[in-house]
Amino acid sequence: MTTTTGGTRRSAPPAERLPGAWSVGWRQGALEVKQFFRQREQGVFTFAFPVVLLFLFASIFKDDVEGAGITASQLYVAAMIGAGIMSVSFQSLGIAIAMERDEHVLRRLRGTPMPPSAYFLGKVWLVLVTGLLETAVLLAVGATVFDLELPTSPGKWLTFAWIFVLGLTGCALLGVAISSVPRSGRSASSVVVLPFLVLQFVSGVYIAIDTVPDWMLTLGALFPLKWMCQGFRGVFLPESAQALEQAGSWEYGRVALVLAAWCVGGLVLCLGTFRWKSRRDG
Numbered sequence: 001m002t003t004t005t006g007g008t009r010r011s012a013p014p015a016e017r018l019p020g021a022w023s024v025g026w027r028q029g030a031l032e033v034k035q036f037f038r039q040r041e042q043g044v045f046t047f048a049f050p051v052v053l054l055f056l057f058a059s060i061f062k063d064d065v066e067g068a069g070i071t072a073s074q075l076y077v078a079a080m081i082g083a084g085i086m087s088v089s090f091q092s093l094g095i096a097i098a099m100e101r102d103e104h105v106l107r108r109l110r111g112t113p114m115p116p117s118a119y120f121l122g123k124v125w126l127v128l129v130t131g132l133l134e135t136a137v138l139l140a141v142g143a144t145v146f147d148l149e150l151p152t153s154p155g156k157w158l159t160f161a162w163i164f165v166l167g168l169t170g171c172a173l174l175g176v177a178i179s180s181v182p183r184s185g186r187s188a189s190s191v192v193v194l195p196f197l198v199l200q201f202v203s204g205v206y207i208a209i210d211t212v213p214d215w216m217l218t219l220g221a222l223f224p225l226k227w228m229c230q231g232f233r234g235v236f237l238p239e240s241a242q243a244l245e246q247a248g249s250w251e252y253g254r255v256a257l258v259l260a261a262w263c264v265g266g267l268v269l270c271l272g273t274f275r276w277k278s279r280r281d282g
Helices: 021-038 040-060 072-102 105-110 116-145 156-180 188-202 214-220 225-236 240-244 250-272
Strands: 002-005 006-012
Touching: 021 040, 021 116, 040 072, 040 116, 072 105, 072 116, 072 156, 072 188, 072 225, 105 116, 105 240, 116 156, 156 188, 156 225, 188 214, 188 225, 214 225, 225 250
Parallel strands: none
Antiparallel strands: 002 006
16 A cells, blocks of 8 residues: 655555464463462462372371382372372363453453464463473472382383373363353352362272272273373383283373373364353353
C-alpha cells in the first residue's frame, strides 16, 4: 500500500508479524513457572506431599522383602516416583485448569491473539519443570535415606527417560481432560483427588504389588500409573525384584505400549472435551 504526500509516493510500513505459537508458548511456560513458585504454599505442598508420604510408608515398612533382595523402603521409593509424576501432571493440571476456567481466565485468553496451542505449551513447560524437580527430590531422598541404588548404565537411564516422558505426557493429557468434569473451580479438588487416590492404592504405590488383590491389579492395569510404577521399579531395583510383579517380569514392552496408548487416548479426550468457558457461561 502506498500514500502520496506533496507529490512523493511512500510505502506504508509492513504489518508487524505476530510471534508464533512456539515462541509464545515458551514465554507462557516461563510465566507459568514463575507464578507457580511465587505461590509458596502451593510449591511446598506439591513437592513435600510425596516426600512426606514416602518417609511415612518407607519408615514404617522397612523390613527386607523375602526373595526380592530389596527392602520395603526401596520398593516404596521406586513406586512413589510414579505417583509424584502423576501428582504434578494429572492432579495439578486438572485442578488448576478447572479453576482458571471458572475464574474466566481461559475465556479472556481465548479472546487475545495468542494461539490456543501456546496456552497448552505453557502448561507442558510447567509440568516438565515440576516433574523433573519432583523426581530429583524423591531420588535424592531415596538414595541418601533409604539406600536406593541409582543406575550406573546408560541403558537404565534411557529406559527411565522414555517412561518419564510417556508417563508425564499421558498423565498431563488426562489432567487437561478431567479439568472439564468439575462444574466449578471449588469442586475441582474433590473430583480430581479422589480418583488419583484410588489409583495409587490399586496401582501398587502404597501396597506391595504382590499383596494387592487380582481384581484391583486388573483395574489398575487400565491406567498409566500402574505401568509407570512398574517401569520405575525395573529401573531402580535389582533383577531379583521381578519376582514381586504380577507377570514375574518388568514387561517394558507392555509398559511402553500402554503409556503410548494413553498419550493418544488422552489427546483424543482433550480434543473432545476441553472447553474455554465454564458450563454456567453456556
